[in-house]
Structure formats: C-alpha cells, structure tokens
Amino acid sequence: MRAHNFGAGPCTLPLEVLEEAKEEFLDFAGTGMSVIEMSHRSPEYEAVHNEALQLARQVAEAPDDFEVVFVQGGATLQFAMVAMNLLRSGEKGAYVVSGSWGKRALEDAKPHGEVYAAWDGEQAGYTTMPESTPEITPGTRYLHVTSNETIGGIRMVDFPRAEVPLVADMSSDYLSRPIEWDLFDLVYGGVQKNLAPAGMAVVYIRQRALENARRDLGSYLRYDWHAESKSLGNTPAMFPIYLMGKVLRRFVAAGGIRALEKQAAEKAGLIYQTIDRSEGFYRNPVGEKYRSHMNVVFRLPEPSLEALFLKEAESRRMIGLKGHRSVGGCRASLYAALPMDSVEVLSEFMEEFARSHRAL
Numbered sequence: 001m002r003a004h005n006f007g008a009g010p011c012t013l014p015l016e017v018l019e020e021a022k023e024e025f026l027d028f029a030g031t032g033m034s035v036i037e038m039s040h041r042s043p044e045y046e047a048v049h050n051e052a053l054q055l056a057r058q059v060a061e062a063p064d065d066f067e068v069v070f071v072q073g074g075a076t077l078q079f080a081m082v083a084m085n086l087l088r089s090g091e092k093g094a095y096v097v098s099g100s101w102g103k104r105a106l107e108d109a110k111p112h113g114e115v116y117a118a119w120d121g122e123q124a125g126y127t128t129m130p131e132s133t134p135e136i137t138p139g140t141r142y143l144h145v146t147s148n149e150t151i152g153g154i155r156m157v158d159f160p161r162a163e164v165p166l167v168a169d170m171s172s173d174y175l176s177r178p179i180e181w182d183l184f185d186l187v188y189g190g191v192q193k194n195l196a197p198a199g200m201a202v203v204y205i206r207q208r209a210l211e212n213a214r215r216d217l218g219s220y221l222r223y224d225w226h227a228e229s230k231s232l233g234n235t236p237a238m239f240p241i242y243l244m245g246k247v248l249r250r251f252v253a254a255g256g257i258r259a260l261e262k263q264a265a266e267k268a269g270l271i272y273q274t275i276d277r278s279e280g281f282y283r284n285p286v287g288e289k290y291r292s293h294m295n296v297v298f299r300l301p302e303p304s305l306e307a308l309f310l311k312e313a314e315s316r317r318m319i320g321l322k323g324h325r326s327v328g329g330c331r332a333s334l335y336a337a338l339p340m341d342s343v344e345v346l347s348e349f350m351e352e353f354a355r356s357h358r359a360l
C-alpha cells in the first residue's frame, strides 16, 4: 500500500509515472540500456530532453521571449546565480522577505552584489504578505519575491506591480497557477515538489535579461551558457529531466495549469475547512487571504497532542506531517501528485482526532 505522503519535498510523484519508469527502467526505447546508463548526447536521450524543455514551456505558458533552462544545484544555487548574473556594478537587488526562504534568498545574494530587504514580514511572524508595492530605491535592478513560503505556509496572491521586473522563487507552488509573465524577468524553482525527483531547478529567463546578464563567471554559473547549450553544456540531471517530462505530460493531459490550480484549491480548501470547523482545536496562523494552497500549517492545543497526532497519523500511513524543525507544529504539503483520496483520509483523521481529544 502506498503511503499518504504529505512531505514538503521531496514528496509524492504520480504512481503512473513511477510505474511507467519501472517498466522502461532496464530497456529504454529498445536501446537495451536504462535511461540513466546512456549518453546524454544519444538521440534517445536528446528526444527526452527536448520534450521536457518544450513541455516546461508549454505547461507554464511561457512566452517566446523567455528561455527555459535546467540547472543542477536546486533553488539554493539560484539564490546566488540570480544576483551573480543580473546585478551589474552599481545595481541593487531588492527582496521581499516573506519567510525563511525569502530570507535565505537575500542572505545568499549578499556576497554577489548590493541587496536589501524592501519588505520584511518577520515582525508579523511571517503570516502575511505585502499589501502594497514595496518601496524600491534608485538603481534597483529587480525585486525578488517568493511565491509560496514552504515553511510558513503562506503564499503571495497579488504580485507587486513594481517599477522594476520581478524575480520569483516559485519552488513550492511551481506550475500550480498561471504566471503573470509580464511582471517577471526571471522565474525559478527546485523541481522536487510538484514536478520531479530532486536534482535541479527549472529557470525561465527573459531574453532581454539574458542579453544584459554578466558573462564574467564560470560557465556553469552563467544563464546564457545554459540557454545557448539548451541545458546540454555539460551532463544534465538526466533522470529528473526524464521523469519530469512524464509528469508534465500528465499535466497537459489533465487540462494544464488552470486545472492544476483548481485541484490545488480544492485539496487545500478541504484541510482549511477541517481546521476552521474544529472549534479552535486546530489553528492556522496565516491571514486567510494568504493561506498557501500547497503547505497547510497547523497547531494543536498542546505540543504533546501534536506528537500524539503525528504518531497516530503515521500508524495510518500518513507521513511527512511534522512541521519544519524551525517552527514546529504540523504541516500538510499537498503537492500536485498527492491524490484527493489522501487529502480526504487526512481530513477524516483530523476530525476524528479532534473529537477524541478535544475534552482532554
């Protein structure tokens, strides 16, 4: 029996994709080799690679003036690469610090250019997002935002209409809602939540930004190098790319990004409803408008009850519900491949647990 996997990433992948990969694992496309054994210059792999690039563009509905690149090193490398590539001498990077990841993005950019927090939600315990466009100082090149804070369970709903282009870390709600491309010069995210096994980031970068990007960097650190080589400048993360292609194909078949958005809202809606109907047994600290559709965080009345909740959940094969170690509590991550069935099982368990422990 498959676990109900509420992990924050890596996390569950579609069963059909895993089965397909298992089926092809020893002999891919009649080559007598596994896809992880073949040359990345082989025609069989190139077909996989090019299809994944094309699907990443198609599902995101990225306009023609954006390049799509696959870069190893996860979203964390992007924190540095964004500043390295986009900040020229005298230019500054502005950051919305909406949670732990926004803060990391700012910290990691510091060695590579002048960066500052244009908005900081720490005082409010990272439970809200900017209500208006943050103030930008002259010489700012971009405003960096985090579309979904995985640890705080908070999402950006209205992206700022800033005087400068936005750069977004969309790791934890990647391709779960349409992207307003006009606002962005660059969008990136690690793939290990909605899209694929861990091992790389997908980056969308506007051609104009690419033309102006710095080139005095080691080749792997340059976006233009990845774009010009179609992400085949060196050996790419072949297995994640191969599996991501299969996941993206399913996204297309399921109706594309709007269908994914609807599914995400329904899954999250059920757990928030369970929280709101629990008469305070479960508490979610996030302002209602900003509640994440991917990571639902909640507390129980006592830490001891939280421990019991997690233990009982695990005994029913619901795993990954422990909140991030920095904040504690519980967190249900409801990424794209998590079936509605699992969400219903969790909701029923939460109701039952609240009934039996409310009076204690």
Ligand SMILES: Cc1ncc(COP(=O)(O)O)c(C=O)c1O
Binding pocket: 008, 009, 073, 074, 075, 076, 077, 101, 146, 148, 149, 150, 151, 169, 170, 171, 172, 190, 191
């Ligand atoms: C929003 C966000 N940004 C960045 C990261 C870091 O990603 P990676 O582990 O791919 O470097 C994570 C990881 O969970 C995340 O949730």
